[in-house]
């Protein structure tokens with residue numbers, strides 16, 4: 001990870017639209033994500049967050065619009081684990097494989113040094129469980145494994161869908177510190193979350209979408225209560 005490219009956004013989403021059949025799930029979405037910061041991506045269930053994140057990392061082809069990551073089209077950055085790390089469920093680990101074997105396979109296919117496996121196991125506090133079958137992992141342990149996999153290349157940009165999902169309070173604190181540390185070192189983090197109180201402690205910038213459309217982008221410092229702003233912008237309990 002480097003602290004270059006500070007002047008330009010690390011991620012630029014312009015007019016992103018994704019349709020499934022006749023249904024528009026992401027609708028003319030434009031926002032930017034700056035390096036050296038954690039950006040939270042929020043929206044109600046079904047708002048299109050995962051779909052938009054998939055388009056950002058090249059896992060979904062936009063129906064219209066463009067996405068660039070570190071100045072390059074999303075799809076061209078995606079295979080480079082040193083530039084882009086992604087955790088979007090399902091993590092793809094074979095249930096019969098151990099966590100260590102899963103990470104080793106990823107390391108091999110990404111052309112990364114083998115020692116990264118033990119390093120990310122340590123970072124994700126999974127070393128003791130590394131020899132166990134992934135199929136026997138709890139939700140939180142699978143989540144840690146997915147995050148460990150995203151960190152394998154020590155990437156400049158991290159895109160994480162609901163990274164706190166299933167984590168216990170200790171795990172949530174670990175995640176917050178890890179993300180803050182990466183941002184402090186110049187890294188870029190874009191994450192989605194429904195845990196607004198927790199996210200408010202972690203993020204620098206906020207992007208809120210509703211029904212696939214952008215309803216807010218700005219620094220968290222300008223938001224008095226993320227929950228109030230979220231409910232106000234997305235129709236709250238009256239949906």
Ligand SMILES: Nc1ncnc2c1ncn2[C@@H]1O[C@H](COP(=O)(O)OP(=O)(O)OP(=O)(O)O)[C@@H](O)[C@H]1O
Nearest residue numbers: 020021025043044045046047048049050051052194
């Ligand atoms: N492959 C697909 N084919 C058809 N529809 C899809 C597909 N993927 C997502 N959708 C639909 O797109 C809409 C947005 O889904 P998405 O998962 O992006 O929302 P989300 O904001 O991440 O929701 P949540 O917070 O519940 O995870 C949903 O109505 C979903 O059913």
